[in-house]
Amino acid sequence: MRDPGDVTAVDVLIVGAGFAGIGMGIQLARRSRESFVIIEQAGDVGGTWRDNRYPGVSCDIPSHLYSFSFRPNPGWSRVFAEGREIHDYLRTCVREEGLEEHLLLNCALSEAEWNGDDARWLVRTTRGDFSAASLVIATGRLAEPKIPPIKNLGGFGGRWWHSARWNAKVSLVGKRVGLAGTGASAIQILPRLAAEASEVVVFQRSAPYILPRGDREYSREEMERFAADPGTVTALRDELFAEAERGIGARQRRHPDIDLLRQRALDHLTTSVPDQGLRRQQTPDYEIGCKRILFSDDYYAALQLGHVRLEPSPLDRIADHCGNHTAVAASGNSYELDVLVLATGFNSTRPSIAGHIRGRQSRLLADEWSNGMAAHASTSVHGFPNMYVLDGPNAALGHNSAIYMIETQVGYALSALDHLAASGADALDVTAEAVRSYMRDIDTMAQDTVWVQGGCTSWYRDERTGRVTLLWPDSATSFRDRLATFVPASYEHLRRPGSPLC
Numbered sequence: 001m002r003d004p005g006d007v008t009a010v011d012v013l014i015v016g017a018g019f020a021g022i023g024m025g026i027q028l029a030r031r032s033r034e035s036f037v038i039i040e041q042a043g044d045v046g047g048t049w050r051d052n053r054y055p056g057v058s059c060d061i062p063s064h065l066y067s068f069s070f071r072p073n074p075g076w077s078r079v080f081a082e083g084r085e086i087h088d089y090l091r092t093c094v095r096e097e098g099l100e101e102h103l104l105l106n107c108a109l110s111e112a113e114w115n116g117d118d119a120r121w122l123v124r125t126t127r128g129d130f131s132a133a134s135l136v137i138a139t140g141r142l143a144e145p146k147i148p149p150i151k152n153l154g155g156f157g158g159r160w161w162h163s164a165r166w167n168a169k170v171s172l173v174g175k176r177v178g179l180a181g182t183g184a185s186a187i188q189i190l191p192r193l194a195a196e197a198s199e200v201v202v203f204q205r206s207a208p209y210i211l212p213r214g215d216r217e218y219s220r221e222e223m224e225r226f227a228a229d230p231g232t233v234t235a236l237r238d239e240l241f242a243e244a245e246r247g248i249g250a251r252q253r254r255h256p257d258i259d260l261l262r263q264r265a266l267d268h269l270t271t272s273v274p275d276q277g278l279r280r281q282q283t284p285d286y287e288i289g290c291k292r293i294l295f296s297d298d299y300y301a302a303l304q305l306g307h308v309r310l311e312p313s314p315l316d317r318i319a320d321h322c323g324n325h326t327a328v329a330a331s332g333n334s335y336e337l338d339v340l341v342l343a344t345g346f347n348s349t350r351p352s353i354a355g356h357i358r359g360r361q362s363r364l365l366a367d368e369w370s371n372g373m374a375a376h377a378s379t380s381v382h383g384f385p386n387m388y389v390l391d392g393p394n395a396a397l398g399h400n401s402a403i404y405m406i407e408t409q410v411g412y413a414l415s416a417l418d419h420l421a422a423s424g425a426d427a428l429d430v431t432a433e434a435v436r437s438y439m440r441d442i443d444t445m446a447q448d449t450v451w452v453q454g455g456c457t458s459w460y461r462d463e464r465t466g467r468v469t470l471l472w473p474d475s476a477t478s479f480r481d482r483l484a485t486f487v488p489a490s491y492e493h494l495r496r497p498g499s500p501l502c
């Protein structure tokens, strides 16, 4: 039993046990050089795949690509696995890679502060204090549900919840349900919702571009082949990667790539929605790729069911007075509802954990990021020595697998650990100029892309400054090339006061 006053010393402390934290943990466990702990505030691992339990949840990146390259899974049951199967995959990774002994569940970070005197992070958590030489932030960008400013939401007389906090205890059978949002989550939810509810209203702020999904189960023969010959899984993964990677041309507004992609989506709309009026409402008013392109073979069909209505304006308010069931759209149209589902996305650009991390001179990460998230190599923040942010600033993709990006960043963080060990320094602090220069490159890369020129708002950009702070605005391959070499000159090498110069 630990004394509450004890401080546990580790080489590396990882915050978060989603894909990024688990990926980092696996690599640390496999190389057996550093002691480490993974703290996770929830009672289970899995990150977004633990949290998102809505009906129909699945991944729109093929599973043989959306998984660790160093932990292929020949047993994926279908091209696009459901959320539960991905969650099981992550749990299996934790178990089979021996991460359980490093894992502390129900352990939330309260505060982390850099101490220059001993060149370590003091990390206070709900399960005790840690002293860590290095800190890895792997809290993800899809962790904090975003509730839009819907007036009088608290006065809603029915039940409401966010898509990532699904309330499975409430049956939707025969209910009048409102669904706010038309993003990746909403389009997966609607078909399942429509199968149970008596009436559904979809509140649409922007029409999405949707491409056919083409999901299917893998046959037993295919799975047997994958298991018997790992080379076939690698070959499939490479093929899926190359195919996804070709999508960058359209995002960079190259012709004919973008025209062909736009036409594919509009053809899918035309063949799926015969009614001209609905088709007009479903035609986006911005360039394809500006927001995430969605994949579905059943969303448009669900939208055309007799008991499903499209409200082509955002949900604005719940009519005044407590216990009211009337949801009012910005258009003024109102709907009587029993249940309201907010598939309205996540607070991604301003993560709340930044308000709990203090670097050199006790500077708060949230203050360092007051103009939006910024990091050198999408990973290192000036003034926060020996800290590596995975899946944070400029590390998301709009066209390929997030797992490839995570693996790239894990490799970079390991190179930094190796360099630190070899250098004799106690800590590495990326220089302000290295961050600024990286940000200039990001802005230049983003300048002519659909994300900046496409005429839309999206969570890829900081909502206050408009800068592309979430997304890596280029190919996945270029991200890997950029992070392949750890450049020591980008870092100030720090020593503890009084530590020997050698």
Ligand code: NAP
Binding pocket: 058, 059, 060, 061, 142, 148, 150, 163, 180, 181, 182, 183, 184, 185, 186, 203, 204, 205, 206, 291, 292, 313, 314, 315, 316, 343, 344, 345, 346, 457, 459
């Ligand atoms: P999202 O993409 O941010 O979509 C939120 C939706 O809510 C948008 O359509 C937004 O409209 C809408 N909205 C906001 N306020 C509204 C209001 N008052 N009334 C009506 N609509 C409103 O969130 P998400 O769908 O949860 O997806 C977030 C990210 O999670 C995705 O981009 C993706 O990276 C990931 N995801 C992936 C999968 C997958 O299959 N891989 C599945 C689900 C989620 P605007 O577009 O106008 O802002």
